[in-house]
Amino acid sequence: MIKGLRTAIYPTPDLAAGKAWYTQVFGVEPYFDQPSYVGFNIGGFELGLLPDGVPGKDGAQVYWGVDDIEADVARIVALGASVHSAIQDVGEGIRTAELADPFGNVLGLIQNPLFDPSAVR
Numbered sequence: 001m002i003k004g005l006r007t008a009i010y011p012t013p014d015l016a017a018g019k020a021w022y023t024q025v026f027g028v029e030p031y032f033d034q035p036s037y038v039g040f041n042i043g044g045f046e047l048g049l050l051p052d053g054v055p056g057k058d059g060a061q062v063y064w065g066v067d068d069i070e071a072d073v074a075r076i077v078a079l080g081a082s083v084h085s086a087i088q089d090v091g092e093g094i095r096t097a098e099l100a101d102p103f104g105n106v107l108g109l110i111q112n113p114l115f116d117p118s119a120v121r
Contacts, residue, residue: 002072006065006117007039007046007110011053018049032114034091044117061098063108065117069095072109081107 012018019038023029026047032039038049050061066072069087076099077083084106085098095111 001067003065003067004117005045005062006112006115007048007061007063007108009048009050009061009063011055011059012038012049012051013053013055015049015051022047022049031119032092036091039115041115041117041119044119046112046115061106061108063096063110065115066109066111069097069109069111073097073099076107076109 010018015035015038019030019033022038022040026040026042028040028042030038030040036051040047073083073087080102081099083097084100085096087095087097089095093113094115097109099107099109101107
């Protein structure tokens with residue numbers, strides 16, 4: 001079952017500079033900091049920085065939180081979506097998938113056992 005909006009990911013060509021800038025903007029340190037991804041808890045939602053993206057061209061990615069990504073992917077595909085990007089483990093048990101809705105939009109899903117939306121800073 002969809003739990004609500006969880007994550008907005010911004011492509012960031014310079015991850016270290018992006019991490020430093022967003023730390024200053026929001027006044028919090030990242031809760032997840034790896035060379036492949038940096039995640040901040042901002043008001044109960046995740047702001048993620050993804051390296052090597054081209055801002056403006058790649059655009060932001062939005063992910064909806066789920067408890068059981070396999071079940072939700074199957075359910076949404078049965079409702080007419082297609083798999084845009086298969087379920088993948090992106091590190092430390094965090095799993096994502098991207099589905100294409102019948103209208104051409106990308107619907108992102110994330111199962112993230114590390115992110116606690118109640119731990120608002």
